Amino acid sequence: MVRLHIPQPLSSGAALAPTLDQSRYLTQVMRLKAGDELAVFNGRDGEWRCVVAEVLKKGVVLRAEEQVRGQVTPPDVHLLIATVKKAALEFAVEKATELGAARIRLVTTARTQPQHLRLDRLDAIAEESAEQTGRMDVPAVDKPEKLDTLLDGWNASRRLMFCDETGGAPAIGAVQAAGGGSWGILIGPEGGFTPEERDRLRALPFTTAVSLGPRVLRADTAATTALTLWQAAVGDWDR
Known part of the structure; x- marks a missing residue:
């Protein structure tokens, strides 16, 4: 599954706006379309299963569905x-x-x-x-x-x-x-x-x-x- 780092807060139902470069990567490189799933993390809220909610002319909108992994602290x-x-x-x-x-x-x-x-x-x-x-x-x-x-x-x-x-x-x-x-x-x-x-x-x-x-x-x-x-x-x- 595609993984993406997005700094925005993650919670159930949250709408997420990747950067333009990230949107191009999702749609043009990975060929994702509306309804496809990916993993998103922000460094605070763990890893979430998300779906592509909308594909727009200038970017995509993602929707957070559920947390699949809790946040892990890296080695100090x-x-x-x-x-x-x-x-x-x-x-x-x-x-x-x-x-x-x-x-x-x-x-x-x-x-x-x-x-x-x-x-x-x-x-x-x-x-x-x-x-x-x-x-x-x-x-x-x-x-x-x-x-x-x-x-x-x-x-x-x-x-x-x-x-x-x-x-x-x-x-x-x-x-x-x-x-x-x-x-x-x-x-x-x-x-x-x-x-x-x-x-x-x-x-x-x-x-x-x-x-x-x-x-x-x-x-x-x-x-x-x-x-x-x-x-x-x-x-x-x-x-």
């Missing part, structure tokens, strides 16, 4: 990733959504290369990935923030997994030893963190430095690997 893990090249960043956003990240925070560091970012494009990738993977929320993608500013305002109750490519850090088992709860996973830029950034990260009381193996990984590969290992250690894969 944030991906923090340096603003790398477009293709790698888009891949990381897609995979972070698939792997259950609750929030994606973009970071600028001393070695971050200037990038022309389209946050609307990254939001769309996260939304499409959520629709395809069955999750019932869409992670926010935050605008870039300087690493020092982010660390200055960090909530120490959230552990921060710092992926250190220089070696000497324990394997991912250190995360399991540190326990569950709220986490952030920090992935650096091409060229890595500077010695000063690395020293500060290692000195923070809420940070756990980990190794992702003997090879230096691309940022998008590192993000996918770290989230996968976090999920296996303390995430929601046992549900």
Whole structure:
């Protein structure tokens, strides 16, 4: 069944108005017509079975019929990733959504290369990935923030997994030893963190430095690997 993310409130009998792009997708790509069913979620009210109530010249009208799944809270893990090249960043956003990240925070560091970012494009990738993977929320993608500013305002109750490519850090088992709860996973830029950034990260009381193996990984590969290992250690894969 087609799944669609629509931010509007969901309740029995509610009329829903997809965007024009979503309407085109439903009628021109998926070939839905009046009376056909689809699933809709908004990140708050669970997943609902809906029907196409009307097909208009400029869009469609949906009607919510019944809730088929209650709302599920995603794992409390944030991906923090340096603003790398477009293709790698888009891949990381897609995979972070698939792997259950609750929030994606973009970071600028001393070695971050200037990038022309389209946050609307990254939001769309996260939304499409959520629709395809069955999750019932869409992670926010935050605008870039300087690493020092982010660390200055960090909530120490959230552990921060710092992926250190220089070696000497324990394997991912250190995360399991540190326990569950709220986490952030920090992935650096091409060229890595500077010695000063690395020293500060290692000195923070809420940070756990980990190794992702003997090879230096691309940022998008590192993000996918770290989230996968976090999920296996303390995430929601046992549900």
